[in-house]
Amino acid sequence: MTKLSNEYIEEIVKACRPFAAKGNVIDHIPGLDQSSLTDLGVTIVTLDGETYSAGEDHHTFSFQSISKVITLLMALEDFGKDIVFQKVGMEPTDDFFNSISNLEDYEGKRPYNPLINSGAIATASLIKGGSVDERFDRVLSFLQKITENKDINMNQEVYDSEVKNGSRNKALAYFMESTGVLSNQESDDALDLYHRMNSIEINSLSLAKIGCFLSNHGRLIGRKTQLIQAEHVRTVKAIMLMAGMYNESGTYAVEVGFPLKSGVSGGIVGSVPGSMGIGIIGPAINKKGNSCAGGEALRILSRDLMLNIFHDKNVKNL
Amino acid sequence: MTKLSNEYIEEIVKACRPFAAKGNVIDHIPGLDQSSLTDLGVTIVTLDGETYSAGEDHHTFSFQSISKVITLLMALEDFGKDIVFQKVGMEPTDDFFNSISNLEDYEGKRPYNPLINSGAIATASLIKGGSVDERFDRVLSFLQKITENKDINMNQEVYDSEVKNGSRNKALAYFMESTGVLSNQESDDALDLYHRMNSIEINSLSLAKIGCFLSNHGRLIGRKTQLIQAEHVRTVKAIMLMAGMYNESGTYAVEVGFPLKSGVSGGIVGSVPGSMGIGIIGPAINKKGNSCAGGEALRILSRDLMLNIFHDKNVKNL
Amino acid sequence: MTKLSNEYIEEIVKACRPFAAKGNVIDHIPGLDQSSLTDLGVTIVTLDGETYSAGEDHHTFSFQSISKVITLLMALEDFGKDIVFQKVGMEPTDDFFNSISNLEDYEGKRPYNPLINSGAIATASLIKGGSVDERFDRVLSFLQKITENKDINMNQEVYDSEVKNGSRNKALAYFMESTGVLSNQESDDALDLYHRMNSIEINSLSLAKIGCFLSNHGRLIGRKTQLIQAEHVRTVKAIMLMAGMYNESGTYAVEVGFPLKSGVSGGIVGSVPGSMGIGIIGPAINKKGNSCAGGEALRILSRDLMLNIFHDKNVKNL
Amino acid sequence: MTKLSNEYIEEIVKACRPFAAKGNVIDHIPGLDQSSLTDLGVTIVTLDGETYSAGEDHHTFSFQSISKVITLLMALEDFGKDIVFQKVGMEPTDDFFNSISNLEDYEGKRPYNPLINSGAIATASLIKGGSVDERFDRVLSFLQKITENKDINMNQEVYDSEVKNGSRNKALAYFMESTGVLSNQESDDALDLYHRMNSIEINSLSLAKIGCFLSNHGRLIGRKTQLIQAEHVRTVKAIMLMAGMYNESGTYAVEVGFPLKSGVSGGIVGSVPGSMGIGIIGPAINKKGNSCAGGEALRILSRDLMLNIFHDKNVKNL
The missing domain is CATH 3.40.710.10 (DD-peptidase/beta-lactamase superfamily)
Known part of the structure; x- marks a missing residue:
């Protein structure tokens, strides 16, 4: 299994950036225009508190x-x-x-x-x-x-x-x-x-933190306080899996396999149960409303890091 | 966490059987009639090869x-x-x-x-x-x-x-x-x-075996042969989670939290990733088409045995 | 063919009033309540300028x-x-x-x-x-x-x-x-x-005048001034025939056979091409939104006076 | 008002034939192909028994x-x-x-x-x-x-x-x-x-005869026998007006104003109450399924001959 590192995330950004060409930027939203077409920021925050990040991860965009x-x-x-x-x-x-x-x-x-x-x-x-x-x-x-x-x-x-x-x-x-x-x-x-x-402005690091908060069942990393009850967090993640990626939700459940939510400004938040949060920004979206480059990054991450929840890591050679 | 045993399954059958009264048996299907209204069979087969079962687990019904x-x-x-x-x-x-x-x-x-x-x-x-x-x-x-x-x-x-x-x-x-x-x-x-x-006839034990086969990624227990490629099994389970329980699929994803598929004869197959298969037969179904007693059994099993995939067992006291 | 008279209209009101019992008054509209359940006003104004009227033709109700x-x-x-x-x-x-x-x-x-x-x-x-x-x-x-x-x-x-x-x-x-x-x-x-x-208040006499204006192709009786171009009036009448009676428009086109428009306060305006305008008020409406007693009155008027536009009066014994 | 003659119908055919270029022939129906694209047959049979006809009125096509x-x-x-x-x-x-x-x-x-x-x-x-x-x-x-x-x-x-x-x-x-x-x-x-x-084969003359039969309330011209009860004929005509021209029925009710029924082979039957039957064949149809040239012919006929039933011929200068 691939090991997480900033270099690895950089490779993903490099490999996925060209997929932006398949999409369009919703340019009636202030702050987004064609100049951000090929932007791609990918950030991972693990439950161990480590952060791995690359690309335009410092760009802010609207939450949508x-x-x-x-x-x-x-x-x-x-x-x-x-x-x-x-x-x-x-x-x-x-x-x-x-x-x-x-x-x-x-x-x-x-x-x-x-x-x-x-x-x-x-x-x-x-x-x-x-x-x-x-x-x-x-x-x-x-x-x-x-x-x-x-x-x-x-x-x-x-x-x-x-x-x-x-x-x-x-x-x-x-x-x-x-x-x-x-x-x-x-x-x-x-x-x-x-x-x-x-209209809230956010970047991929903050998105990854949100994903991490979900993966950590409603607690900040290293803290015991439940800011949101664990049962509610579980409910939100189940609904994200079924309905978080517009009319491609099913496709993402199959191909990526963990709770996600996207926005038309090209952001995606992901929560891998028991493992990490993922924040992505890639403003060129497809006709369904999902980031083209971001979607590709998720498919690669899921495969490389074996993140699909319908896949048991204990069973080898699958 | 509750420990699996035949006695435990028997308790569940006893507790859930009354829920059948909320539903109806589809009596135009041969082999089903009002006499089977309160039937309930629950079988679990674990990836360790253990079987726990109770109720009308020997009754056959049509696969639907x-x-x-x-x-x-x-x-x-x-x-x-x-x-x-x-x-x-x-x-x-x-x-x-x-x-x-x-x-x-x-x-x-x-x-x-x-x-x-x-x-x-x-x-x-x-x-x-x-x-x-x-x-x-x-x-x-x-x-x-x-x-x-x-x-x-x-x-x-x-x-x-x-x-x-x-x-x-x-x-x-x-x-x-x-x-x-x-x-x-x-x-x-x-x-x-x-x-x-x-029109295939089946009982809850066989259903549990199917669930177990899915949980074991397409292999029989203890065997190395992939009868179905693991990737395909994963795909099937993702679709089951989103669409397996008719128009209550979302509700079951939230409340039970693992891949299921039901039929109008009152059967349900469940697959808990990395852990077990579940087979249920309870012919009284609700208006959405799902077994009333069987659904209740699933909610109890998921809670008692912490089977919800959006829930991390490593995080205690959730 | 029946001859028009106030007595004839009175008979119709008498015969149709009981049909109100099949409907309900929309009592959240001010001015309408259960006390008006069996109200029925029927007024006919012919292109010759004659008026025939009976029942609660002086009651005002909202135009809707x-x-x-x-x-x-x-x-x-x-x-x-x-x-x-x-x-x-x-x-x-x-x-x-x-x-x-x-x-x-x-x-x-x-x-x-x-x-x-x-x-x-x-x-x-x-x-x-x-x-x-x-x-x-x-x-x-x-x-x-x-x-x-x-x-x-x-x-x-x-x-x-x-x-x-x-x-x-x-x-x-x-x-x-x-x-x-x-x-x-x-x-x-x-x-x-x-x-x-x-929210305009109106009675069955005024409705009949509107119907008459439509029948007279956009002119007041006896006047030559086109207040509305004849082509526009024709257009409105064609659309009334197809879509004037909510989801019973087709049924009315078949059974009554001339342009109508109803409202949920129980009013109906009718325009018989080349002949007369009809105004009806009967607040008890059916589930489709049309006056129960008013609808019956229209069926009788159409039959007695041979008003169906798909029926040729020149062809005898039909 | 225009007077009916074969020459007049010929002029209409000449004027409307070019409208076929806006449509397409459904060439998967045997007997229809691109060679019939600009065909146009128009026949009128009056209740007086006169026939006026021009164009490809002898071509047969399927009834559809x-x-x-x-x-x-x-x-x-x-x-x-x-x-x-x-x-x-x-x-x-x-x-x-x-x-x-x-x-x-x-x-x-x-x-x-x-x-x-x-x-x-x-x-x-x-x-x-x-x-x-x-x-x-x-x-x-x-x-x-x-x-x-x-x-x-x-x-x-x-x-x-x-x-x-x-x-x-x-x-x-x-x-x-x-x-x-x-x-x-x-x-x-x-x-x-x-x-x-x-799959019945028919030509514009026969269609006009059908229209005439409807206009004559279910009797052959000059005969007293009701082959179909007048009430049923009236019902059929009312439904034709509202639903005879696919999803352009409303537009035709407004613009042409008498009962019509079209087919995807480009035929149209029309019935002008108390006056005439019209048969048209023009195989090039628009996206709604109606003959392009045939529709234009109907608009001209309705205007020239004042055939719109929502228009009163007794009222002059409209």
């Missing part, structure tokens, strides 16, 4: 859909799984992440799961706090703690763009208001919180 | 949808993953297992995955052999080998019923013929093979 | 979906059919009147037609005027003119209720904003105008 | 979907409307003519209406007769009578092609068997009868 993982963690901690999963399902879907028609399908008109847009807006309504400001401060504080990065904050320009281009998300929120998933009081605030969380 | 696992294993071995996944996807779906509308949705009109009816009919077309008889003999022979049970065979009465009530499956097959997923030559034979495989 | 006819007439007159039908289709749909999923289906994500909620909101954006107030004044003025009723106005209580319970309509508007059917500038105003128009 | 009109007429006459409309709805749909997903949507899984493929197969099960041969003989005999053309017959080569390429229709039939719309006994025969009826 990866924020849905944080939303779900906090909602579970704030209200418990019974209340969360009354509002949103835990089933994978074959519809698009921003689908509104699937809200007309499913039992009680709930979103299928918390990792699609409608589901994340509904889940955002379950993050506690007296005002949106207060609730968002809790989010930032939690994120700064688990990434051990005090600089994490929202990018105002991205937020303004999210709000300006947010009509689809508004439609999702008001549709859920019309079916009782959200109350009149909740929808506007949930939507605002959702837009703020999408 | 659990056969889809065997179909996929054999097709992958016969043709390789590239050809298999050109014909059928590997993504979960939110539609019903016998949905025909989802064939109008997805890329190239392929079935979403091999564990829904359309997907299994398509996959059945990729089991090699000169005639349906010959192909079905290969299936029986494979099944007899991995279950170490020479008596496994088809139930003619069930088969006749499958054919007589098979109009939905015929519709699926001919629809796929119309979109080119199946050729004119393939569809009738694939459908017949599919109906035969659904 | 019947306003969509006015919206379409004014938009066609203001912008012409090319611009109107770029924004909205002219095809019938099998989806519900407030469906949002069908906006994800159709070419260019346009609403299927102007008589479903999404279509009417889109069409409302094409009523000219400097502000919503100004645009709504134009609507009121037009309605007062064609009904020859200066008292027609909006009911503030109904409007407040429409806005308060308008989350589904908000979702439709913002979804259309997200797909470019409406611009950022248009959607809020179009939605407000739509809510105001739904 | 226009046969659905005959199926519905005969089923209504054989079983009455209550039984027919228990099996199939009378509502327009926005789905494709060969959609199978819409069978999963609608009440009782019925086809939406008799003019889509599923609906016509279901309706075909209601044409009486002891065997498929006998039932088809009744169809031919009826068709020969109303077209006054003893030569009308099935084209064996087209039939063979229909059967060979009939997997989508098989899927529709077996799906309806699975939901109880058709019984086990009915589906194969209904499908065979459907394929035979699609």
